[in-house]
Amino acid sequence: MRTERLVLRGWTESDRAPFAELNADLRVMEHLPSRLTRTESDSFVDRIEQHFEDHGFGLWAVEASGDFVGFTGLAVPRFHVDWMEEREQPVVEVGWRLQRTAWGRGYATEAARACLRYAFDVLCRSEIVSFTVVGNTRSRAVMERLGMHQIAEYAHPIEGRDAVPSVCYLSTRPPT
Numbered sequence: 001m002r003t004e005r006l007v008l009r010g011w012t013e014s015d016r017a018p019f020a021e022l023n024a025d026l027r028v029m030e031h032l033p034s035r036l037t038r039t040e041s042d043s044f045v046d047r048i049e050q051h052f053e054d055h056g057f058g059l060w061a062v063e064a065s066g067d068f069v070g071f072t073g074l075a076v077p078r079f080h081v082d083w084m085e086e087r088e089q090p091v092v093e094v095g096w097r098l099q100r101t102a103w104g105r106g107y108a109t110e111a112a113r114a115c116l117r118y119a120f121d122v123l124c125r126s127e128i129v130s131f132t133v134v135g136n137t138r139s140r141a142v143m144e145r146l147g148m149h150q151i152a153e154y155a156h157p158i159e160g161r162d163a164v165p166s167v168c169y170l171s172t173r174p175p176t
């Protein structure tokens with residue numbers, strides 16, 4: 001997919017090194033369970049590619065001015081919590097992770113708008129959710145810019161750790 005400034009595309013081998021770099025960056029990973037090693041980052045890319053095979057959509061690699069800057073896309077969550085029961089099935093989230101130098105330019109919102117349009121127009125979804133930890137104000141601001149509204153506060157399960165206080169937002173229409 002193309003937006004005014006970005007290309008959302010499938011992953012290439014050359015995305016793996018810059019992706020590992022951003023997954024090791026403390027600022028980028030501040031609100032995520034932990035920074036990733038190169039091996040963990042590569043396994044994540046493998047899972048993303050498998051998700052595309054299984055569902056036909058996924059977390060697209062995002063390019064700005066020809067450079068890989070992170071991902072934005074659609075994914076079926078791998079956990080289950082109460083608020084999911086009342087939602088369209090399978091639940092699909094819109095999510096994003098960009099390298100630090102790509103923040104503050106509106107890229108995440110621009111890419112996510114294209115993903116929401118794809119979800120509503122091509123996948124014919126009625127609903128898309130997004131979730132993050134309560135304190136991730138940048139991510140919540142993206143959700144709000146997309147016109148999403150908060151529908152739940154919940155404890156987000158993390159394997160081998162205490163659950164983390166989190167919020168879920170909902171979109172039921174294409175963004176303007």
Ligand SMILES: CC(C)(COP(=O)(O)OP(=O)(O)OC[C@H]1O[C@@H](n2cnc3c(N)ncnc32)[C@H](O)[C@@H]1OP(=O)(O)O)[C@@H](O)C(=O)NCCC(=O)NCCS
Nearest residue numbers: 028031096097098103104105106107108109131132138139
């Ligand atoms: C979440 C994340 C993608 C948000 O990035 P972001 O840069 O804050 O969000 P956007 O790309 O939408 O950019 C919006 C900012 O760009 C500014 N901006 C500059 N030029 C702009 C333009 N041409 N158009 C739109 N906005 C522009 C906006 O004013 C806004 O700035 P502000 O933060 O000072 O209000 C980023 O912080 C990130 O990757 N975090 C780590 C991963 C993460 O937490 N992911 C979510 C886990 S659930």
